[in-house]
Amino acid sequence: MKNILFLTHLYPYPPNDGGKIVSFNTLKHLAEYGHHITVCTFYSKEKDDLSTFPLEMQVYGVPVDYANTLGGGMKNLISPLSYNMEKYVNRQMRELVFSLLSALNIDIVYVDHLHMAYYGRLIKQTYPHLIVVLRQHNVESLIMKRVAEEERNPIKKLYFQMQYAKLNAYESSICADFDECIMITQEDLNLMEKMNHRVRLSLLPAGVDMNKYVPLDYRQNEWPTITFLGSLAWMPNIQGVTWFMENVFPSLLRQVPNIQFYIVGKNPPESIVKYESQYPKNVHVTGFVEDERPYIAASDVFVVPLKIGGGMRIKILNALAMKKPVVTTSIGAEGIHLKEGSFEVADSSADMEKTILKLLNNKDLAGQMGELGYQEVQAHYSNQLILEKHAANLDHFDSPVHDHKMNVMYVTHSKKKGGAEQSLIHLINHMDTSLYNIYLLCPQDTEYVDEIKTPHKRLHMELGSIKKNIAAYIQRNMAIIHLVRKHNIHIVHANGWRAPWYVLFAKYFTKAKTIWHHRDAMESKFYTWLLPHFFDQVICISDFVKSTIKVKRKCAVVYNGIEQKNDASLEKQRKFKEDGILVIGVIGRIVEWKRYDYIIKALSIFTRKFNITNWKLNIYGDTAVDGSDAYLQQLKDLVAELGLEYNINFKGHTRTPIKAMGECDVTINFSDKEPFGRVIIESLLAKTPVIVANSGGAHEIIARTEGGFICQDGDIDHLAHQIKEIYDLSEHQYESLSSTGYENVKKFFDAKNKSRDVSQIYNRLTKKAFLSQHM
Secondary structure: EEEEEEEOOOOOOOOOOHHHHHHHHHHHHHHHHEEEEEEEEEEEEOOOOOOOOOOEEEEEEOOOOOOHHHHHHHHHHHOOHHHHHHHHHHHHHHHHHHHHHHHOOOOEEEEEHHHHHHHHHHHHOOOOOOOEEEEOOOHHHHHHHHHHHOOOOOOHHHHHHHHHHHHHHHHHHHHHHHOEEEEOOHHHHHHHHOOOOOOOEEEEOOOOOOOOOOOOOOOHHHHHOOOOOOOOOOHHHHHHHHHHHOHHHHHHHHHHHEEEEEEOOOOOOOHHHHHHOOOOOOEEEOOOOOOOOOHHHOOEEEEEOOOOOOOOOHHHHHHHOOOOEEEEEEHHHOOOOOOOOOEEEEEOHHHHHHHHHHHOOOOOHHHHHHHHHHHHHHHEEEEHHHHHHHHHHHHHHOHHHHHHEEEEEEEOOOOOOOHHHHHHHHHHOOOOOOEEEEEEEEOOOOOOOOOOOOOOOEEEEOOOOOOHHHHHHHHHHHHHHHHHHOOOOOOEEEEOOOHHOOOHHHHHHOEEEEEEOOOOOOOHHHHHHHHHHHEEEEEEEEOOHHOOOOOHHHHEEOOOOOOOOOOOHHHOOOOOOOHOEEEEEEEEEOOOOHHHHHHHHHHHHHHHHHOOOEEEEEOOOOOOOOOOOHHHHHHHHHHHHHHHOOEEEEEEOOOHHHHHHHHEEEEOOOOOOOOOOOOHHHHOOOOOOOOEEEOHHHHHHHHHHHHHHHHOOOOOHHHHHHHHHOOOOOOOHHHHHHHHHHHHHHHHHHHHHHHHHHHHHHHHHHHHOOOOOOH
């Protein structure tokens, strides 16, 4: 456990605004982990009482006047520091900090907010071997830039532009002085990387106290109610409420005359208070409240209409944890990565009004959104999950493992998510960030990056067709070599079939070890002989894929893994042959090698030969990712020709494949040389047996899990008999088959264990015992 000196410019109690909430929760969890904390803070003599601090730790403070004044702003014109940084440069604080460092055996100085970075720089200059980290709640210069852009008064605009220039220069420089700069959002991390690539960055999202913010029933009347919450001493909140009141509320009031709008937050200026007089029956400006939760609980819609700002809005996560539908802007949503539908984003006044009205008028929709938001926050933004890991990382900060983390760069070419990309997501999400710094090189508008929850640095590069532009291909190879050197990458991990061609030369022009994660069955014997020579290791996703590689000594088989989600919505609801109908599922992109036409023909044989018509085939998939529209039309024509329109449904793409599989009695994978077959393990996890062809790697899964049947490759008559065998199972036999497959897929294909297998390959290649110290 560490002795930590925690420096903050805001006394973090009571935790009644976003910054204080993050600081207080961090202190609470660090202390619960066992770290010994000493807090050193600025505070207000009039409003703060240091003796009330509820956590068991020493708190030392220096009084400060937080107010911005015209005189202070004018004096700052000749200062190299921006006003919001200069006001915290204080002789008393400097003396207190260094007296504490002299008296206490401090292991880590934890600087909370950029406003205290001045002292972190002084400490690092005086004690160069002392670990000093900076927790960046926002990229402060970005906020100032947005303030300047939004300001219409030309004199104020010029002043804010000058403040931005000073703040940007200061922030870009000073963050590089710290052993680690901990960012709250991926967007802020990427921006800071651009501002100064020398900054040592990591990601630690803000979280929610799920024990405090829980769904509550607190309605005092039936009037439609919307709520805003936030400190009204903070410029982005003032500007956001003003924009909402001037551009959204008047029209909203005409539509809903009895609407109630609660503006909850301390220190409201007169420019906000005036709205209570302007709309005495509808607007309530509360000022400071001891507990904001009743106001959140009483609202029908929680609004966060921010037009400027940075970092992450904790208030949104808190409201979602209380199952409240949230409407915010793109800026308000920055840094919050949840499943689509968890909350609404509306940037224009018209869209915001329309969205709020939609939720007020549709209680079922509002309830569904609140429920989804709650589940997503619980899964991804619980303080318990986030801060316990952070506390553990700090405990190992000065260990050899932490000082020498392995830098791993994953390279992928695809913007859209297919099976290879889903497997990459699972792999990265289970990598141990106490051992690895994760980098992801992908195209700019990659659609699935928000599903990657492990903190990582994102690098953008288009990896297009090689044949179409050889010059661009060579240029990007050189650019990747530059990135590997710049970020001191130890492992370059190329995912799929195109990415490896772009990292060919990293093995010879950098010190990094290179890995090709081979997920396909290449027909070319030349390629499967040539490519492995450019890599230190080839990871194959099945024995079948390994069999296609000519240089076997470089190959290791690591099967794809699957997340074992405890999600009640994924529980299999359907009983076997419910309503007397056998429901068959086929899931995947519509492309010829998937051989859906074979399945349709086999079902025609099944119907004619056994005189069975009580079955349905649901085909889930589309042609968006490397699919074939012509083949899709061919399938539809075949269904019509065989007279099976009643039995066969083309469902299109599904965003919830495991749930779809759970609604089937059996799924079929009859692909030609399927390299692995992610949909097979997903089906088994849904407790749905699978029939597979004895082709490619698919049958390896069924052989290990015993969760289905293996059919002769290409034999549609045999497939028809296998379907009949499933049809004839008793309910007990079906339950046994389903349960066996379910238990074995969890045992043999757990994503966490597969990531550990890959980690062991990293360990072996680099010949460093990163893992052994943590097993």
